[in-house]
Amino acid sequence: MAEEFQTVVDDIRESLSLNNHKLKRHHFFREKNHFNETTYILSMEWFPENSNIATDDYNPEGTAVVDVNFHTKEIKQILFVNNVNSADHSVYPSSVVKEDVIDWIEDMTALTFGRQFLIAQEDEQKLVFRAAVDNIPVSPSGMIRVEFNENGLLTLFSIDGEFPTEEQIEWEPFALTPDTYEPVAETQCQLLELPSQEQEKWLPVYGMEELFLTNDATRTIPFTFGEDRSSFIPKDEVLRWDAPLEGNFERKEIDLSSEVTFETVLANTPHPDTFPLTDEEVEACEREVLSFMRLVYPNESGKRSLTGFYLKDGYIKAEIKPVHDAKKALNLKINLIIERNTLRAVNYFDQDNLFEAFKHFAKSDKPILSSEEAFEKLRGHLDIDPVYVYDSERETYIMCGKLDCDYGVNAVTGEVLKLNEMF
Secondary structure, rough: OOOOHHHHHHHHHHHHOOOOEEEEEEEEEEOOOOOEEEEEEEEEEEEEEOOOOOOOOOOOOOOOOEEEEEOOOOEEEEEEEEOOOOHHHHOEOOOOOOHHHHHHHHHHHHHOOOOOOEEEEEEEEEEEEEEEOOOOOOOEHHHHHHHOOOOEEEEEEEEEOOOOOOHEEEEOOOOOOHEEEEEEEEHHHEEEEEEEOOOOOEEEEOOOOOEEEEEEOOEEEEEEOOOOOOEEEEEEEEEEOOOOOOOOOOOOOOOOEEOOOOHHHHOOOOOOOHOOOOOOHHHHHHHHHHHHHHHHHHOOOOOEEEEEEEEOOEEEEEEEEEEEOOOOOHHHOOEEEEEEOOOOOEEEEHHHHHHHHHOOEEEEEOOOHHHHHHHHHHHEEEEEEEEEEEEEEOOOEEEEEEEOOEEEEOOOOOOOHHHHHOO
């Protein structure tokens, strides 16, 4: 076993007090963060020594699953199976004293409470923290979770995402006021069609998508959640053709696994998604998207548009959305998977199958209200909160306002609706 590997194992055994455990299994994974940096994670499964379970697919009660950044030695996760902390409890905090939990997190992460992370949620057996800089949230954000069993013993610690330092922040006071953000909000007030479960019909509703507005109100930044889209290359191309293509599209298995070999870890090879798409690749992918549509959706010329490309685990993903999509709140789209080495489409996922549950719903009525009338009803429900948002062009976090509205307006009746109560 390589010396570098054994050093990490020994450090984890000592720091987490796993002396009465044996390392049963381990795997290496490669990740890319929002800043286009590559991280290698060593995931370890430590069995209690008194365990008699020795199968390849089952972790016995009390097993400690530990993820650590192999090169920096930062612990990313500690999970005790079945909520049984089988380690020496003296090195872990108890849920009884919140201040002790925060002190322990600061020691584990080298982050400072109040300056880099704040409490977002708490109850007797769980604490959730979010990234912040001097009480102001950041995006992309980071999250810390700690959970305890009924005896107050820690059974989960995890840290994900980004926790910027003060040096990464471009400081300025929050300056957005109603006269600067309301005109932008009005342009975002759009007619949507939303499914009403109660009425089993589509309702025409004016609403807004949340977004970030720069502090000078001159630029908007889309709000993204979940999948890393820092490599996203936007497009706005309606897909049209004169004739379909003959033949069948052959789906191939795709490998989205991030597991790598120890040799790759030692070489510290950059993640393939850290290499941006070239102009030549983008042009080839545009041709491939059109060929795919002509083959698989031959009757939809002019009905769909290519909205962009981004990188995912060595593949290129193309987003294809309906051109006229009043149901855009459901964000239905086709994700086309393209092999980067061949620039050929190998698989696709059509989210229209999510739409099946609403196929029997009655069509929406014709709107009566204008967007201007609807916005007047929404004006008093607008939310604007300061957020430091990472600007990839300037490679720093800049002050923005998160502009959002939890309400919509029925375009027929004028009723103001709480949007999250419609689904």
